[in-house]
Amino acid sequence: MAAFTDPGMVTQENHRLALQKYPYDNILFTPGVKCTTCGFVKPARSKHCRTCKGCVARQDHHCVWINNCVGQGNNHYFILFLCSISLLLTYGAYASHLLLSQLLQAKQQSLEMFSNRQRLQPIPGIRHWSTGLDWSDYFASWGWALVEDVCVGGVGLLSALCMPMAWGFLGYHIYLMWAGMTTNESLKWADWRDDIADGLVFIAEEETGETFLLNTGQVEKDVEPQLAYPSPRKRALKRTLDGKPPIYPQSSDKVSNPDLQGKFTPEWRRVTSLREVDNIYDRGFWKNVESVFKPVFL
Structure with a gap:
């Protein structure tokens, strides 16, 4: 069953439904990232598999023992x-x-x-x-x-x-x-942990009610996750190459630059531990187990 069940391949027909499964956390997965092979915006927690030749919803890994991807459809x-x-x-x-x-x-x-x-x-x-x-x-x-x-x-x-x-x-x-993770996500978190250990990661949290300039990606406004996941806090997590806080346009530039209306220059602080970063996909052990053994198929 693990070998022959559809792991959750994302197609043009079910792409909109796949977008509704999980919210973007703006850390591991950000909106607007397009799969260059499949030609559509990648849903949160999905990954393109070169062996299966397609994007897989909540992809864990491609297993050589079953010659199939392990994803939302066959993880249980x-x-x-x-x-x-x-x-x-x-x-x-x-x-x-x-x-x-x-x-x-x-x-x-x-x-x-x-x-x-x-x-x-x-x-x-x-x-x-x-x-x-x-x-x-x-x-x-x-x-x-x-x-x-x-x-x-x-x-x-x-x-x-x-x-x-x-x-x-x-x-x-x-x-x-x-932990509310997949193997693919654990590798992404490991990259963040290594950069945090090197002092290259900074976080800024919203205090004024304004929004961050997190990314340029957009997602359709009427596409909302079906499952009840905690909303990610209004915060930005950024890597730098020199270990210095990111530089954003000064607040005085808001007037001259219309694109920065409603945005501000956040106060950055260095992240010292991965525990300071929320994993919104961790809903508690039993809910995580339920999401694996009662999957919502595409």
Whole structure:
């Protein structure tokens, strides 16, 4: 299902509906950015996939294991895929361990029975096969068991080696749900975090009721998000190359420049931590989970 379900491809027919899904946060996603390949304005949280040859709504990543993008339409199937794979690999490793341990125990029992018959002694209770073995003999016994039953041993080794990776992926995607992010967005936030650490990011918050000159992009006024997301605060977040606050036109230029009417020069302060920046897509863990497992299809 994760491989064959539409991940949420944005087309000319559903483009307007895709714009209504999520608001722009003016940090990771700004209005007016046009996809040069698809030819339309990119909806918030979408990303163009060169492999799938299209923009995907709330794109997480392109997964080579399912040969499909993971997006708004199939993210819940992908989470269930990770759950099932993790559980099956754990079961495979555990079952193989039990079968090979039984094989070693049967070998230990036959050896002790043969030894007691040779000595004409009664057969006592059979001890566990690993009792009294040092580490080299212990691992040598497992090596014998793997060779003795290659099929079970191969399944056990494959399961044991892949199990940590599957649980790691599952844990990472649970974290993404908790944080209200996608893999694509986590990479964007990582870029901001690196620039903040270098002292290159500044923030300005509205205090006068006027609006910022955030960007030149425009979005249709009657296109509003359908979901209840917190409105982004009137603030600007900017990167600079020299570590100095951005320079905007002075307030005296408002009169001479009609384009700056209703705008002002904000007071910039340096951002010291990513915690100072709001992620409006984080609506709380349970609402984030609901948005993944009850997707609104295009």
